[in-house]
Amino acid sequence: MFSIEIEQVKKELGTRTLFQIPKLTAGTRARIGLVGRNGVGKTTLFEILAGIKEPDQGEIRRKGSTGYIRQLSPEDDRLSGGEKTRKWIKAEMRQRPALLFADEPTSNLDVESVRHLERQFKKYSGAVFLISHDRAFLNEVVDTIWELENEIITVYPGNYDAYLAAKAKQHEKAAQAYSERxxxxxxxxxxxxxxxxxxxxxxxxxxxxxxxxxxxxxxxxxxxxxxxxxxxxxxxxxxxxLETVEKPYQFKAVKITIPKERMLKPGSAVLTAQALTLQAGEKVLFQTKGFTLRAGEKVVLSGVNASGKTSLLRAIIGEDSALRLSPDVTIGYFDQELRNLDKAATVLENIQKANVHEDKVALDVLGSLHFDQEDWQKPVQVLSGGERVKLSLAMLLTQGANFLILDEPTNYLDIEALEALEQMIASYEGAVLFVSHDRMFTEKVAEKMLLIEEKELRLIDQPPDVYKKEKEEPQVEEDKLLLTLRQSEIAAKLMEPQLSEAEKKALDEEYFEIVRKLKHI
Structure with missing residues (x-):
């Protein structure tokens, strides 16, 4: 049974066709992930499917009510972190719509909130449609990927990893066909x-x-x-x-270099923090005994929503007396308000103002973030939210800074741009301090952690995945021991002759539930 049927739907933006969908359906318990580059029309498609906008032609048949969790703009005045996102999600899910559309619902959520949302979406009784850059989130929730590319939707069964595997096979086949031709x-x-x-x-x-x-x-x-x-x-x-065979797109790795005069000696101190207490008004956010960040290190600043992450970054930028920067440090700061963009200027004019390298470097960075040559002359004011984020990051990466401070750079990026950013930051020669709740991005980039936990800030000299594993292992072993002991208790009780049939049944069920839990640990 279908929750939605899409037939001959078409949408144009000016003279440009965003998408044409001859026929597409989804079941009543569907878990669909919509992927595609920034600017291809994903949000517009969701607004049409949810009944907020009308297509230029075609028909959409829905069975049941719809709910829409909209994407918060990176410049939204109401954006104050994960609390706003959680509030919006709760308000929509409380209505229990038969079709729930969520556009970047994990943006600004801390890791625990994202995991909670995963559980909510997995057990949701209706159909769920997601746009998300969070690859780990898509892997956990969706069972089908819709890819919007070249104005059409292609359906891939499975989660995001399955989609990647299918795309890799397609690319391999296309490369072979091109080579043979x-x-x-x-x-x-x-x-x-x-x-x-x-x-x-x-x-x-x-x-x-x-x-x-x-x-x-x-x-x-x-x-x-x-x-x-x-x-x-x-x-x-x-x-x-001979049959025309297009050459498959080959990602071009771009290494971001730092001008020699701005290079810092490897291992030298970039930021030295003395013991301090950081407050927001009368509220104490956290205390720290101090830490040092060094040249070349890639460090993630981690903590739950409202723990003080952005406040710390702003204190560093504002040169708090307890946070001492090396006099040779040149900071490149990415904030969520994108203040470095001139909206009246074009993409090319913006990056040319920031770029300290040869023009080719700036153009290569734009290309890696999927700005085509036809995009260069677009004014910033016509770009989508995700495209503005990409441009802001491109400007930051080419301005020659030796210390990048990035506040949620992964929000609103399409996945291909996200992967390009991973590669560029990993190869970047300077120090990087960043906030991101994207688990896959963090694991691929971060070498160390600044962790805010229970109102204390401390430097963890380990990558996040290693720290998490070491922290969880003792708890896992304790859980296994407790479950095994309970299993032995139940086995002994089942031998008692005075047990009623109802008691035996209850103990049997608990015993096999423990077996199931032990298998998953």
């Missing part, structure tokens, strides 16, 4: 060169030859050349008839 073309072109060479070798018979000798000689140069050129034209037609 190029090899065949080269072979035919070589045959043309050979025929042209043969035609050039033909010579006319000498005038000194007798009539008999001329008749027995090979055909004249003109005849032979005509024959060769006829063969060449036949081969050229074969080349023209």
């Amino acid at each position: 190029q090899a065949k073309k080269s072979q035919l072109e070589e045959a043309i060169r050979h025929r042209e060479k043969e035609a050039g070798k033909q010579v006319r018979p000498s005038k000194r030859l007798t009539s008999k000798e001329i008749r027995s000689a090979k055909p004249s140069k003109g005849v032979q050349q005509k024959k060769q050129h006829k063969l060449i034209k036949a081969i050229e037609k074969r080349i023209d008839r």
Whole structure:
């Protein structure tokens, strides 16, 4: 049974077609993840499916009520962190719509809130449709991926990892087809060169030859050349008839360098924090005994919502007396309000103002973040929220800073741009302090942690995944021991003759529930 049926739906933006969908359906318990680059029309499609906007043509049949959790803009005045996001989600889910559309619902949520949302969406009774850059979240929740690319929707069964595997196979197949086509073309072109060479070798018979000798000689140069050129034209037609195969897109890795005059000595102190207490008004956010961040380190600032992460970043930028920066430090700061953008200027004009490298470096960074050449002349004011975030990051990466401070840089980015940002930050030669609740991004980039926990800030000299594993292992072992002891108790009780059938049944059920839990630990 379908929760939604989409037929011949089309939407245009000016002269540009965003998408055309001949026919598409989803079941009543569907878990759909919609993926695609920033600006392709994902949010517009969700607004149409949810009944907020109308398509230019086509029909949408819905079975039941709809709910829409909208994407908060990176410039939204109401954006104050995860509390706003959680409040919006609760308000929509309380209505229990049959079709729930959620556009970037994990933005600004801390890790525990994201995990809670995963559990809510997994057990939700209706159909759930998600737009999310959080790959770990998609893996946990969805069972189908809809990819919006080149104006069409392609359906991939499975979660995000399954989608990636299918795309990798497609890319491999396309690369093989392109290679075979190029090899065949080269072979035919070589045959043309050979025929042209043969035609050039033909010579006319000498005038000194007798009539008999001329008749027995090979055909004249003109005849032979005509024959060769006829063969060449036949081969050229074969080349023209070769199936057109586009060269598969190959991601170009871009390394962000720092000008020599701004390079810091490896291991030198970038930021030294003395013992301090950070407050918001009368409220104590956290205390710390102090820490030091060094050149080249990639450090994630972690903590629950409202624990003081953004306040710490602003204190560093504001040069709090207890937070001492090296005099040689040049900061590049990414904030969620995107203050470094000139909205009236074009994409190219914005990055040219920031860039301290050759023009090619700026253009390579734009390309890695999927700004095509046709995007360069667009004014910032017409860009989507995600495109503005990408431009702001591109400007930051090319301005020559040796210490990047990034406050939630992964929000609103499409997944391909997110992966490009991972690569660029990992190869960046300077120090990076960042806040992100994207678990996969954090695990790929961070080497250390600044952790705010129970109103205390401390530096953890381990990557987040290693720290988490070591922290959880003792608890896991304790849980296993307690479950095993309870299992033994139940086994002993089941041997008691005075137990009623109802008591035996209850103990049996508890015993097998423990078996199930032990398998999952």
